[in-house]
Amino acid sequence: MRPLVVVASGVTWDGVKGSERQLAESLARHAGVDVLWVDPPVSPVTPARFRGSTGRMWRPLLRPLEPRIARLTPVGPPGWTRPGVRSLTWPLVRAQIAWALRKAGRRPDVFIACTQHDLLGRWGDRVVDVLYGTDDWVAGASLMNQDAHHVLCEEREAIARADLVLAVGPELAERWHELGAHPIVFPNGCDPEAYHQLGPPGPVPDGFPARIAGLVGQLSDRIDISVLEAVADTGIGLLLVGPREPGWEPGRADGLLQRPNVHHVGPVPFEQLPQWFARLDVGITPYADTPFNRASFPLKTLEYLAAGLPVVSTDLPASKRLADETDSILIGGTAREFADAVVEAAIDKASPDVVGQRRSVAQRHSWAARAETFTHLAGLPR
Numbered sequence: 254m255r256p257l258v259v260v261a262s263g264v265t266w267d268g269v270k271g272s273e274r275q276l277a278e279s280l281a282r283h284a285g286v287d288v289l290w291v292d293p294p295v296s297p298v299t300p301a302r303f304r305g306s307t308g309r310m311w312r313p314l315l316r317p318l319e320p321r322i323a324r325l326t327p328v329g330p331p332g333w334t335r336p337g338v339r340s341l342t343w344p345l346v347r348a349q350i351a352w353a354l355r356k357a358g359r360r361p362d363v364f365i366a367c368t369q370h371d372l373l374g375r376w377g378d379r380v381v382d383v384l385y386g387t388d389d390w391v392a393g394a395s396l397m398n399q400d401a402h403h404v405l406c407e408e409r410e411a412i413a414r415a416d417l418v419l420a421v422g423p424e425l426a427e428r429w430h431e432l433g434a435h436p437i438v439f440p441n442g443c444d445p446e447a448y449h450q451l452g453p454p455g456p457v458p459d460g461f462p463a464r465i466a467g468l469v470g471q472l473s474d475r476i477d478i479s480v481l482e483a484v485a486d487t488g489i490g491l492l493l494v495g496p497r498e499p500g501w502e503p504g505r506a507d508g509l510l511q512r513p514n515v516h517h518v519g520p521v522p523f524e525q526l527p528q529w530f531a532r533l534d535v536g537i538t539p540y541a542d543t544p545f546n547r548a549s550f551p552l553k554t555l556e557y558l559a560a561g562l563p564v565v566s567t568d569l570p571a572s573k574r575l576a577d578e579t580d581s582i583l584i585g586g587t588a589r590e591f592a593d594a595v596v597e598a599a600i601d602k603a604s605p606d607v608v609g610q611r612r613s614v615a616q617r618h619s620w621a622a623r624a625e626t627f628t629h630l631a632g633l634p635r
């Protein structure tokens with residue numbers, strides 16, 4: 254029987270396809286393991302439109318997704334994130350995970366917690382418990398309407414229960430080291446094969462500028478809107494592909510999106526992203542200068558490279574580390590510098606050799622390579 258890896262995610266499978274889901278898929282495809290994906294809990298009173306299912310959920314939902322991957326959506330109490338209620342949430346979630354394992358007649362070989370919640374150290378001595386820090390949860394607590402002190406306390410407990418601690422970058426690894434952990438830096442990856450053949454470019458409005466810079470990702474508080482405004486001020490086309498959080502820069506964002514050289518596509522399924530990469534001359538990573546972003550590793554930067562595109566990023570540590578591997582990543586320290594770099598990158602046409610070099614950098618950071626590394630770190634059979 255193949256090894257079983259449980260991936261307890263901080264985001265739902267139906268959401269933006271981020272690092273947790275891509276690692277889970279890569280483990281199933283490239284590491285020869287079975288995966289049980291666990292969504293965050295859903296309250297029975299949550300409207301269906303917010304949880305990607307129909308009807309009311311009064312019991313956990315377990316169903317197959319694709320070969321070697323099953324998905325569990327556990328049920329939590331109403332207001333499960335609130336103080337006083339959340340102490341009930343995680344015992345309930347653990348019980349539902351145990352139910353799913355019994356139903357499958359399986360015991361996990363590895364349990365990956367992609368959140369700091371009370372999930373590790375509960376599955377037996379033979380299970381490898383992994384804390385996988387895809388972001389700095391304490392730095393991002395305010396973005397998630399959580400109490401940073403409570404998150405920190407949960408982190409300490411999760412670290413103490415973990416056999417293996419993975420941090421997305423050295424910034425988070427250093428902070429966790431101060432908490433007594435011995436973390437291993439485990440950066441995000443990409444799926445180069447998804448962008449090898451981009452296909453016909455996605456449609457843009459008539460009269461849209463010929464040169465186009467694009468942001469593929471969520472429009473949220475992580476994005477520095479002043480950088481997007483500076484890019485739009487150059488007259489170059491600005492293509493925005495991804496969902497917009499309703500509370501992001503009200504008024505100001507509306508003004509940006511109404512400009513004739515700005516086009517917002519909205520949410521796009523992962524499988525349809527290549528057509529939008531094909532429309533771009535340069536990919537942009539315009540993250541704001543915050544502690545949360547400084548500890549992050551934006552997936553989009555690698556995806557741009559996988560599509561053969563040049564990249565312009567704000568001054569993020571992860572982008573600067575990648576820039577050491579290729580001349581195709583430019584760093585813009587200010588909004589004006591960023592916009593100037595975008596225009597320069599969009600005008601310069603790269604040779605096939607340069608495009609190939611970009612893709613080779615992405616290949617070194619593929620999720621297949623990450624799965625191989627994880628298999629070794631977790632002691633899974635190869």
